[in-house]
Amino acid sequence: MTSKLSKTFIYFLGTLFIINLVQSYFTQLIFDESYYWYYAQNMAWGYFDHPPMVALLIKISSFFFEGELGVRFMSCILSVGTYIILWDLVDNPIKRKYIPHFFALGFSITLLNAYGFLTLPDTPLLFFTALFLWAYKKFLERENVWSAIFLGVVMAALMYSKYHAVLVIAFVLLSNLKLVLNKYAWLAVIVALLCYTPHFIWLYENDFVSIKYHLTERPNQAYSFSKFTAGFFLNLVALFGLTFPLVYWSLYKTKITDTFIKALVYLTYGVILFFFISSFNRRVQTQWIIVIAIPLFVLTYQYTLQNPNFRKWLYRLAVINIVLLTYARFWLVHQPLLPITYESHRNREWVKEITDKVGDMPIVFENSYRNAPMYAFYTGNTSFSLNNIMYRQNQYTIDSSEYKVQHQKVLYVSGYLSGGDVTLRNKNGDIYYGKYIEDFESFRKLRCIVDVESFDLDSNEELVLKVYNPYQEDIDLKKIKFNVAYTNDYKKVKETQPLKTDLKDGQTPFLKAKDTTYFTFKLPKPKMEKPGYAKLSISENGLYTGLNGKTIPVN
Structure with missing residues (x-):
């Protein structure tokens, strides 16, 4: 695949890689990243919220670097891989003339930018969605044992990334129901199931805790059109920024000329329809629909190559998007650029405030699977999230971290205390308190x-x-x-x-x-x-x- 890449393409790709490396190094972790870093401290075949791929990426990154880059390095690698795969998915000989347009489109997609350096479950989800579509394309071109085995392994990797991956596989299958009678397709499914067996075993051994939580235990709220359905449509816009009307126009104008294009169209409409229906039941988060960025990227770039006027306007709007996203990237590092404090701001500061007051004493955070791992990441000290009935279950519910704080003198930190032994401030400047417990003892696993x-x-x-x-x-x-x-x-x-x-x-x-x-x-x-x-x-x-x-x- 890489032998087909021109020098111009490699220059753009190398620039992207360096930008993401620098961004990774200078941007403090966001809360979810610290939570997944916590996953990686004890590798397993599954975790409370997600399958283990995100933990594996962080573990591999930690072999090469320390600090934030030790969390994000593999995300930078996967981002490069995603662009290479997307390039190969486009079958049009004139694409080599419009490499800047290809990267302008990619750089302008909001979350494709973010997941180029942030390490979240959606990072491998994007990469393996692209690789799955590439493997499926090759499978259609040549059906044999090896293409089926490769497709099966990629399907398993996709499912190891995030449970939403089942939608990608399901809608591609729906686009080609003849696969039900295809022996090589069944071989791919068998290979995928065999590769995914360790996670099935983990789910069984943990009483299917992840599935039960996502399907039955998760709190919700009363339906609100503005928050749920209107919010869903806003997410469809936010995913592509100013280029959104052109991206969706290219989807509308795409003619299904072969089985692979049909898969891209079915995947896009299928995910949109699925989460549109879901929006009448719960709030749909932007990252839940992120997989449509992969097929829409291919369809939009294909349409760009075929329509000069469309190409001109897409390039202009993409450049404006890139300018805005570049400013946002600087803001992630330097908060004064915008009057908003984000998750990547002031983490070292509030963590240091605690350590300055209590040293390396274990900290028990009440109801915060976000603060506990962030504190542990930036200090190396012991922390624990004690979850009560007003919160939700998480990885701290099912792992062995509770044992590390048993019968220790701890600082118990809570947003519910009206006073305490230690006064603290969070990153937004809000006051909260901590109290000392001489002999901490909890039984949250009863x-x-x-x-x-x-x-x-x-x-x-x-x-x-x-x-x-x-x-x-x-x-x-x-x-x-x-x-x-x-x-x-x-x-x-x-x-x-x-x-x-x-x-x-x-x-x-x-x-x-x-x-x-x-x-x-x-x-x-x-x-x-x-x-x-x-x-x-x-x-x-x-x-x-x-x-x-x-x-x-x-x-």
Whole structure:
């Protein structure tokens, strides 16, 4: 593939690579990047929110560099690879005359720019979407065992990047249903499933926690046209900036001339339609639709080559986009360029403020899977996110990080404290507090299990609560209290109440290690009207009640 690249193309590509390397070095991490860096400290076949590809990229980057570049180096490499693949996907001999237009289009796409150096799950998703389409194109040209195996491996890599990848595969398949009867296509599927088996095993061993969270546990909110559906259309615009009318016009004007072009069109319309329908149920984030940037890039550049007037206007608007995005890149490094503080600003400063006051003492951040890894990245010190019922589950819920702070003197940092031993300021200058806990002890891995499909508030029935203790030691019941949280129909907690429980006959006043203890209880009546769901939870040692039970509908 690279043998077809001209010197001009390589110069542009090299410039892009250097720009992204410099940007990576001077831009502080954003919160999600620090969270995925935290993933990479303990490599696994899966993580709470995502498959493991993003962690693998960071781990590989760390072999070459330290600091921010040790998180982002592989993103810069993948960005180069994405442009090379996109170039090869365009079948038009005159493309060599319009290399500046090719890069102008790429540089002008907002998130294609961002994921050229930021390391997020969408970074490998973009690269492997492009590689998948390239592998599929080669498969169409020559169907054989080797092209099928390669296609299968790429499909697995795509799925290891982000679960949204299933849409890419599904809509390409939908564009060519004859593949259902193709033995080589089935070989590709089998290879993909075999390669993806380690992640399936991880999901099984972790009780499908990722799938359950994304499909059933995730909080939502009441439908709002402006936030949901209108927001979705705004995202379609934001993805391409000023060039958006020309990009979508090229999609509209594209004629399906072969099976591969049909795949690009189906993929684009399919993803747009899928998330348009989704927008009537939940808010669609811009990065969820990022995969359409790959087929639309190819279709737009193809149309650019065929239409001189369109080419002229696309180039002009792309240049304006590039100027704006270049300013934004400088702003990511130097905050005074805009009166807005972003995630990449002042991280070293607020982290240093804490260490100046407490040294290398372990820090327990309440409800912040964002602050905990950011603090750990910039200090190398121990941190932990203690998640309670008002927050959400995350990687700190399922990994072993809780053990690192047990029975340690810690600084407990919370945005809910009205005062404390230490006064702090976040990056925006807002005051929050920390208090010292001499002997920190939490039991956030305790599981509350009730074998019912729903709770009946009109019933006075006595129910059975099973509490599983996964720890290596018994837990004295004097250390814990049971609670119930009631949520609205969108799973947002609105009320918590103490839950009176009684040990079943023959049970000891301990939660036995690696064992299940049985209680009986009656569900207290909520004060709120018409709760949607209830969750049973546990508070330990005076800490705010945790995330210990699943969300159960209330009748």
